[in-house]
Amino acid sequence: MIFDILTIFPSMFSSPLREGMIGKARERDLIQVRVHNIRDFAFDKHHMTDDRPFGGGEGMVMKPEPIVGALRAIEAGGPEARCILLTPQGRLFSQEIARGLSKLSRIVLICGRYEGVDERVAQHFTDDQISIGDYVLTGGELAAMVIVDAVARLIPGVLGNVGSALEDSFTQPVLEHPQYTRPRDFEGMGVPPVLLCGNHETIRRWRRGQALKRTSLRRPDLFAALELSAEDRQLLEEIET
Ligand code: 4FL
Numbered sequence: 001m002i003f004d005i006l007t008i009f010p011s012m013f014s015s016p017l018r019e020g021m022i023g024k025a026r027e028r029d030l031i032q033v034r035v036h037n038i039r040d041f042a043f044d045k046h047h048m049t050d051d052r053p054f055g056g057g058e059g060m061v062m063k064p065e066p067i068v069g070a071l072r073a074i075e076a077g078g079p080e081a082r083c084i085l086l087t088p089q090g091r092l093f094s095q096e097i098a099r100g101l102s103k104l105s106r107i108v109l110i111c112g113r114y115e116g117v118d119e120r121v122a123q124h125f126t127d128d129q130i131s132i133g134d135y136v137l138t139g140g141e142l143a144a145m146v147i148v149d150a151v152a153r154l155i156p157g158v159l160g161n162v163g164s165a166l167e168d169s170f171t172q173p174v175l176e177h178p179q180y181t182r183p184r185d186f187e188g189m190g191v192p193p194v195l196l197c198g199n200h201e202t203i204r205r206w207r208r209g210q211a212l213k214r215t216s217l218r219r220p221d222l223f224a225a226l227e228l229s230a231e232d233r234q235l236l237e238e239i240e241t
Pocket of ligand 1: 086087088112113130131132133135136137138139140143
């Protein structure tokens with residue numbers, strides 16, 4: 001998998017791409033991430049990447065020529081590449097979208113800054129527009145990094161097999177159960193005794209109950225969509241009483 005990132009702040013990606021599983025995946029050549037500076041494709045005297053909006057108004061808009069120049073230089077138009085603009089106006093990113101992207105061989109991510117990107121770039125040079133949530137950032141860079149991270153960990157070999165069951169598209173979305181590790185007593189706070197009982201079936205049932213309770217309290221939207229089994233209903237009832 002190759003990621004090409006177009007940005008006016010390439011150094012924002014340096015350490016996030018070096019650390020942890022993403023750093024390891026790059027060392028092992030499971031993924032390749034190429035970061036391109038849009039400014040290198042601005043050929044006017046001052047290497048301008050933005051300009052004032054037609055029609056007036058606040059802020060600056062990213063000019064089309066440098067972005068399209070960069071896209072052409074990296075041959076982003078090929079049949080292999082999916083070209084994505086990060087923008088608050090995009091469709092909302094999700095695990096399902098990450099799963100879809102993880103099957104591609106090349107993803108081009110365009111990071112917008114300022115008040116946005118000239119609409120002609122969005123319209124004619126991208127395949128998709130993605131938002132990572134309903135908030136405004138100072139630019140698309142962190143959103144692009146979120147996509148690289150979420151997609152890369154789904155590529156076979158990047159994580160080992162730890163996540164594989166969790167990523168199964170047939171498992172229903174439920175929040176994770178609480179986790180505890182040593183020490184057994186931390187500043188007077190203990191660990192639920194069931195986790196120390198050694199009975200795997202008892203522990204599995206407790207975790208499932210906790211996961212369902214959490215989901216109902218914190219994510220009523222996810223909970224409403226769940227198809228609860230007879231055991232699930234029983235576990236929830238036990239927790240209520
Ligand atoms: C991009 C916000 C993707 C959320 C400013 C420029 C953004 C963003 N998801 N904010 N791009």
